[in-house]
Amino acid sequence: MPILVFIEQREGAVRAVSRETLGEATRLAAAPGEAGSGPVVGVCCAASDPGLAALGETGAAEVLLATHASFAHYEPTGYTRAIVAAVEQVKPAALLFPASAMGRDLAPRVAARLGVGLAADCTALAVEGGRLIATRPVFAGKAQQRVAFTGTPAVASLRPKVFAPVSGGNGGPAKVTPLAFAAPEALKARVREVKATTAGKVDLTEAEIIVSGGRGLQGPEHFDIVESLAAALGATVGASRAVVDAGWRPHGDQVGQTGKTVSPKLYVAVAISGAIQHLAGMSSSRCIVAINKDADAPIFRVADYGIVGDAFEVVPALTEAVRALNAQR
Amino acid sequence: MLQVVCIKQVADTETRVRVAADGKTLDPSGVTWIMNPYDEFALEQALRIREAAGAGEVVVVSLGGAGLQTTLRNALAMGADRAIHLKTDAVQPDPLQVARALAAAIRPLDPHIVWCGKQAVDDDAAQVGPMTAEMLDLPCVTVVAAIELQGGTAVVEREIEGGREVVEVTLPALLAADKGLNEPRYASLKGIMAAKKKPIAEAAAELGAPALEPVSLALPAARAPGRVVGQGAAAVPELVRLLRHEAKVI
The missing domain is CATH 3.40.50.620 (HUPs)
Structure with a gap:
């Protein structure tokens, strides 16, 4: 058949x-x-x-x-x-x-x-x-x-x-x-327009690389370090539930239960402790990197590679290193 | 204007999943049961529409056993006017069965809007809403993140990959709420007291024959333990080397 x-x-x-x-x-x-x-x-x-x-x-x-x-x-x-x-x-x-x-x-x-x-x-x-x-x-x-x-x-x-x-x-x-089919006479629901919310960006569910930020970033204004790293990696930006619930990021960015379940080839968790709802949504990623200053954070239990340290020092350094790598190619 | 809100009782998102002895379902022992979070957005929006109109009725409908009462009372405490409890002992009816039972219960109510959550956070199927709409021959918009009522029409926004569709839908319609639609209220003490007197009607859930047959439920393979590459910015060169040459992901 x-x-x-x-x-x-x-x-x-x-x-x-x-x-x-x-x-x-x-x-x-x-x-x-x-x-x-x-x-x-x-x-x-x-x-x-x-x-x-x-x-x-x-x-x-x-x-x-x-x-x-x-x-x-x-x-x-x-x-x-x-x-x-x-x-x-x-x-x-x-x-x-x-x-x-x-x-x-x-x-x-x-x-x-x-x-x-x-x-x-x-x-x-x-x-x-x-x-x-x-x-x-x-x-x-x-x-x-x-x-x-x-x-x-x-x-x-x-x-x-x-x-x-x-x-x-x-x-x-x-x-x-x-294909012959009976077309509907009058449409009861029709799309008026499509608004691009993330022009030129790949959706989280379809992204090859995701860089997500968590509450450890201390405020929405500090997401620029996450965005810079994402730009260098050609990645899409994600967020933890805590950050979305605090209104720092739109709900569409949330990874985890009550957000999106993702499985990119590389997932970088920045200042995310790793609540069970978050881990559920990203644990099927091929490679997970965690950057967190708390060495006991649960995120390190699922991370392939971890760096214990202050995100505000580690992430910009990583961004620079990735840019240098890109420049060599 | 009558609005129906379909709600589901689910395991709290903090739950550590354990598999029951049948090897096919969630072990319910020790689980805290809550209203599916997406259904709270649906219920909240229905309440706001009723409040803005200054009239109307919000009816919640759900399927389940005796344990469902707490979730129904919670919905009534948030402000729903009455509840319909479709009784069943089925542990895990499939989405087509649930939609069939809901459609049968909703049809005679002739609602203006049928609400549900975009998906339940237990089975993540996201099917019951559109299936129920199809059975009721209603238009349906899922993943609703914003709504504006304009007479007999609703203009809603739904999230798609990389954007939002703005959809104009003729009422009656079924709408499936996404997180971000609103900020659901907590039940007030007054609401909790009032809920005790609100009616919960009971009827048998008309599930019909199953369309899916559960074979197994299992925990995913645990990830191999990872390693801490180092401390602080000094560890970055080694991390980049590993990502490039070992994991081969950059």
Whole structure:
């Protein structure tokens, strides 16, 4: 049976998370004797084709394209109808979404319309005894849940930055086919505008490197040392809950339970003691660096590398060292 | 104007997770139970809308066993007018089941706005809101960080990667609150006293068949113990060397 993948586009460009999701679909489809072995088919909702043929390179045999004037922006009602139409046509074993802002909003609506279960924000998929099993962090990463599905298709959303895209794919372009679906008459929710809050910056959930600051910085005015280090590393700035609750940083910057769960390749915790809620949200980072003057701070228990010291001395020195390294390249 | 707020009782965020003997669920012993933090933002916003309008009713709905009463009373103490307790002994109903039960309970109320939190901090599924909206055939906006009511329309802002979408949504609608929407109030002593007299209606939760089957719950592998590279700025060159040549992340 085929695997159907929702291809997310924004402003006419396919987003990287879609290629990650296609990558995992390709791996599932290629494994021998598995429930999902079949072609990987994409479904995309857009005002016009965002270059879908190129997805052949990243594993899609075919992409069904649902076009509608209202699809210039995300619109859940019409998107849901289009994806349900694609499911009826393709009859997939599994339907995969990226667990992006869009995917997390859309996948539950589609699953509810199909009357099937959804495993959200998965970090692994596997076929065991002919059944698809999804692994997903719960309690912001304090535990891992594994779930199976009682209906078909199995619907799952996949956490960004966890699954690798494939290259080479089908060795040719994907076939792009128009999808027939019943467009909604009047939209009850429509996007008026998109305000860029972090122009040019990568979102925390998709960042390769994150530098976060905590209460040890003593005030919002001292976040400049965190921002300078982040700029040198090409990183996104994060924050602890204490700092967000104190109003020093916007909520969108919060890492941890009641904030964002992140897994970058490098996480630098500056003056963050490491409350359990914070550790839950960043412990799956590949490499963790802690800078804190309290040698007993819990953050050092999860850090690969720690420096015990005053952030106001250590962080500027680190920034300089990174800049020097950048200059050599 | 009637507003419904869907709330969930969850383990406090300070909880150290232990796995129950069934190998599939949270060991509830010693856990402090609280209202899901995101639901507090939803309830607070509903109360503010009622207060600004000077009229209307806020009804909280939740699923659970007998232990749910404390959380329902807390919601009533914050200012909700009445509660509906959908009774079930299911330890971990899946999101589709919960949405089904909520939709069945909410439909006859014919609300103007249905509120919920953007996700529960236990299963982190973020599904019940949009699923309930789909079943009620309501428009839905999730991750709501700001709201302005303009007659029969709400203009809301939702956080997306690198920005905010400004969405205009026709009411009735379901809205899922994010942190930052407001600053939830604490229940006052007067509110706590008043809550004792407010009605909690009980009904059986119409869960239907499960759509997901829990296989296991496990703690993540512990990280290998790290090392302290050194003290103060003097340790920076060694840290940079390790990041570059050992971890290979810069």
